[in-house]
Amino acid sequence: MRRWKTQTPEGALDVLENECARKRSVEGCIMQTYKASGYFEVQTPTFEFYDVFADEFGDFDQSSMMKFFDRQGRILVLRPDLTTPIARVFATRYADVPLPKRVSYVGSAFRDGGSVAGAVQKEFTQAGIELIGQSSPEADAEVIATTIRALLSCGLEKFQIDIGQAEFFKGIMEQTGLCEETTEHIRQLIDQKSFVAVGELADSYKIKSELKELILELPSLFGGIEVIDKIKTKSLGARAKAALDNIIEIYGILVDYGFEKYISVDLGMVKGLNYYTGVIVKGFTHGVGFPVCGGGRYDNLIGEFGRSIPATGVAIGIERVISALNYQKAEFELPVVHTLVCYDTDRSDAFKIAEGLRSNGLCVEVWTGGGDIEDYANRRGIGGIVRIRGNGVIDIKNLVDGTTTATTVSELLGGEGK
DSSP states (O other), X not given: OOTTTTSOOTTOOOOOHHHHHHHHHHHHHHHHHHHHTTOEEOOOOSEEEGGGTOSTTOSSOGGGSEEEEOTTXXXXXXXXXXXXXXXXXXXXXXXXXOSSEEEEXXXXXXXXXXXXXXXXXXXXXXXEEEEESOOSHHHHHHHHHHHHHHHHHTTOOSEXXXXXXXXXHHHHHHHHTOOHHHHHHHHHHHHTTOHHHHHHHHHTSOOOHHHHHHHHHGGXXXXXXXXXXXXXXXXXXXXXXXXXXXXXXXXXXXXXXXXXXXXXXXXXXXXTTTTOSSEEEEEEETTOSSOSEEEEEOTTTGGGGTOOOOEEEEEEEHHHXXXXXXXXXXXXXXXXXXXXXXXXXXXXXXXXXXXXXXXXXXOEEEOOOSSOHHHHHXXXXXXXXXXXXXXXXXXXXXXXXXXXXXXXXHHHTTTTTO
16 A cells, blocks of 8 residues: 555645534635625635745745646646735736725635644635725724624634734834844844844844834733823824824724724734735634734735735634634534435335425435444434335334334325325
8 A cells, every 4th residue: 555545644634524514614604794794705726826926025934835837837836825816816807896896705725834723734724805995994994893793603702803003113113214124133023022132133223212112112012902092102203103093093993893892902013014004903812822813904915916906804714713613612513414214115205205305404314225224323313214115105213212103205295295
């Protein structure tokens, strides 16, 4: 036997029936919520040309992309996210569409080194929305509010959506007068939580003491909206102040949505600043050590494909939501077969009965023979057996209480079997 024939590659998972049913249920709840708010689904290819993702604006490490070649020797990649392909589609296929445009998606993405609940997972599922063609705080607040409704719809109870602002950090660093290379170095150290190194690097430049203190304080600037009040008294430039005003406005809109309890502010978000141009969003909940959702405003991305159009969006990690639901022990209806239909001679009657029961919303199997039928039904958790005896006579056995009832095909089907 070949060594790897019976195994899956690292980071690839088989999803069995109960887990798959839960996954589809979560996806269905989320996508229905999107649809109800006017976000209609689009689909993009599972693989794209490497060029689609090979630029400075990607919100992911390009070394994590899973690459291969086509027959012409061109580099292809399994899509590492779904927003970038949608940006490509919008720039190339939606030339005459009225703006704003709302779209949703659900599908697999692939990254080497991804993780869910501490386990390596190279293929994972994202569901998300993009609101394209509007740069207002109302648009940002809408995608956040829709994401909150989507998380609530699939049963998630306690979660928190952190909102930050890419322009806040950029504005502070602009005030320092440091070059782009040094600014990026500081950003990386803050993102890595290397606070001592941040302090040492800041000390090596002539930066105003108040700005230096603010840079060192960034990782601790999180909490309620009062975080902004805490620093508004500092000597901030116009760019940083505008960023704070933007958060305040978005927060106020979310309060009007009634979602204040789910929102917190995190001014220390400094990841992906080449990609994000405004608000940044991350969602957290109990039992998952990674964000269950993330996104923000990315006004420059679609321009990389030829059309300069603002956009904002948030993606939800389906497997991470399921991990959180498992942690909170959320109730879930497992797939179940209600009835098993078997026959001695009148096969056509058996098929009619099976279809009649299915039309009434029941899950019905038809017995295909071999083995002990009651033992099979009990092991599968099937509630009853309908046995066609012949000449229109039927026995219905309730496997829960052991009782058997005699009837006819026509009675069971309400006259349809005549």
